[in-house]
Amino acid sequence: MTVVNIPNSFFQHDAQSKFDPDVHIDPGFDINKYIVKEGSNVLIEGIRGTGKTHILKMISTRLLENFKELRILPVYISMAEVSEFVSKDEDLFRMHVYSKLILETISTIKRNKYIIENTSISFFDKLINLFRLKEQTDINKLIDEIEQYANELHDNVLNNKSKLTENITKTAGVNGQLKTPVANLGSNLTEATATNVEYLTVQLSHMNASQFITNFYNHLYELFSLEHTVLLIDECSDLPKEAQKEIFKFFKLLRGGTRVDNSRNSVYFIGAVYPPQATEYPSKVNGDSFDFEPGDDCSIEYLELDIQSTVYEDFFKRLFIKKMDKINVSSNTQILDYFEDDKALLLATYAAHGLPRRFFEILHQSYENLKEFAASQPETQSKVYKIRFSDISSAIDRIVTGSLLTKSKLSEDNFDTLEKIVAALKKRNKKVETESSTKEKYVPINFYFVCPRKQESLLGNLIAKGVIHNQARTRSLKSISSDGPNKGLVMMIDLAVAFTEGAIPTKTKSIDYFQKDIKIAARRGYEFCQQINFQ
Structure with missing residues (x-):
């Protein structure tokens, strides 16, 4: 048995392995527009697997590479790191978030202190007073002290709720001032350390905690002569409802x-979120104390690459080649070195439906399918097996049925709605394929349907899980319009789901449908959009 060699590390994405900026491919937009002195507040929206984490880390990498010119300090933090501390106590969650921000900011400064210069000793006293520290003239010692107290807060207070409550009660005055010199924070702490940890506890739990954290960044701005700090906040939508609102309150601040x-401001944010169906934006209409509206409170960047885009195929082809060249340093990767024909890679490309993570999942399962097939064949000296169309096809079916369409992700109502969509598209497409030879004007196989706004809630979880795609929230071609005879929200069934569930009449013709029919079906205002009765 001989199969083309693909190391397991090739299939790993950012959530599984060490982030590698060298394999970056711009996802339909140039991230360099964020590597400039002008700050902006942005939400990067996309479903799981679109590459939000990768983009945030790329922005951080590029800002640090250009720090001497721009003097912008990037601080990356994932809400997954604080999600385990979420409780009904918003003060406790706020403390975890703010103390984590302090720690990550200090850590970023220490890791990159060789490029962060121009400290101004005249601004030391502001940071010293903010944290109630002793007078200091060495910036490294000052940063170490702040890090120590933030770490002690995490290790000795925040992980012990009873101790936290006791500490806040014991030390907090009317204005959050320190009243008692030492609380029982643990025998391993010196009296001075305990006092400073108490003070930090009060400041970060108090209603004015936001003022403390903004002062912290204002002082860093002065101390290091920064243009500004940009907070790169990942996994915002993975938090429970109330915790998400706390993050959006922070963004508003x-x-x-x-x-x-x-x-300009001293701090800006770039946050990663899921579509609105899976994100809790605060709204006064829904009883919240404030509104947070993407488009008004910040700009929004849609990360999902539209299937119709002229760069769609090229993006995934370059992604494959660049990552393979990185792993096999001495090679000059050619597609046919690894695939039996171009159609095999194209099938994986379109079934990924704009999701880099799924693209690598499909290729990984396809490679396993190939190895299993090759093991069953007679031994030959010259035959080297490469990934086939059938390997990709089987991988798509396995991923859709075993991972995408599962009871852990979708409710019974979701399955009922999906069955109606698939049934309607299947019936129409079968009729189109049967009658295509007798039609003078070519009628395309269709993947689009219209959803009335009042029924949008039926599709919410299907959109959030990547089973259905909202065309209004992809990086669409500007020439495509949703105006036309069929009014409503233009939706598209996921191509992997369409492939597996039978919305595509003949699987062997799928590449033709993906390359040609998708664009025809969308042309002239989605004139071939399906009307579906969800009742």
Whole structure:
């Protein structure tokens, strides 16, 4: 048995392995627009697997590479790191988030202190007073002290709720001032350390905690002569409802409460979120105390690459080649070195439906299928097996049925709605394929349907899980319009789901449908959009 060699590390994505900026491919937009002195508040929206984490880490990498010119400090933090501390106590969650921000900011400064220069000793006293530290003239010692107290807060207070409650009660005055010199924080702490940890506990739990954290970044801005700090907040939508609202409250604060002058702020944010169906944006209409509206409170970047895009195929082809060249340093990767024909890679490309993570999952399962097939064949000296169309086809079916369409992700109502969509598309497409030879004007196989706005809630979880795609929230071609005879929200069934569930009449013709029919079906305002009765 001989199969083409693909190391297991090739299939790993950012969530599984060490982030590698060298394999970056711009997903339909150039991230360099965020590597500039002008700050902006942005939400990067996409379902799981679109590459949100990768983009945030790429922005961080590029900002640090250009720090001497831009003097922008990027601080990356994932809400997954604090999600285990979520409780009904919003003060406790706020403490975890803010103390984690302090730690990550200090850690970023220490890791990159060789490029962060121009500290101004005249601004030391502001940071010293903020944390109630002793007078200091060495920036490295000052940063170490702040890190120590933030770590002690995590290790000795936040993980012990009873101790936390006791500490806040014991030390907090009317304005959050320190009243008692030492609380029982643990025998391993010195009296001075305990006092400073108490103070930090109070400041980060108090209603004015937001003022403390913004002052922290304002002082860093002065101390290091920064243009600004940009907080790269990942996994915002993975938090429970109330915790998400706390994050958006923080974003609102950064937008309006960190102004240096009329032209800029000292801190900006770039957050990663899921589509609105899976994200809890605060709204006064729904009883919240404030509104947070993407488009008004920040700009929004849609990360999902539209199937119709002229760069769609090229994106995944370059992604494959660049990652393979990185692993096999001495090679000059050619597609046919690894695939039996171009159609095999194209099938994986379209079944990924714009999701890099799924693309690598399909290829990984396909490679396992190939090895299993090769093991069953007679031994030959010259035959080297490469990934086949059939390997990709089987991988798609396995991933859809075993991972995408499962009871752990979808409810019974979701399955009922999906069955109606598939049934309608299947019936129409079978009729189109049967009658195509007798039609003077070519009628395309269709993947699009219209959803009335009042029934949008029926599709919410299907959209969030990548089973259905909202065309209004992809990086669509500007020439495509949703205006036309069929009014409503234009939706598209996921191509992997369509492939497996039978919405495509003949699987062997799928590449033709993906390359040609998708664009025809979308042309002239989605004139071939399916009307579906969800009742």
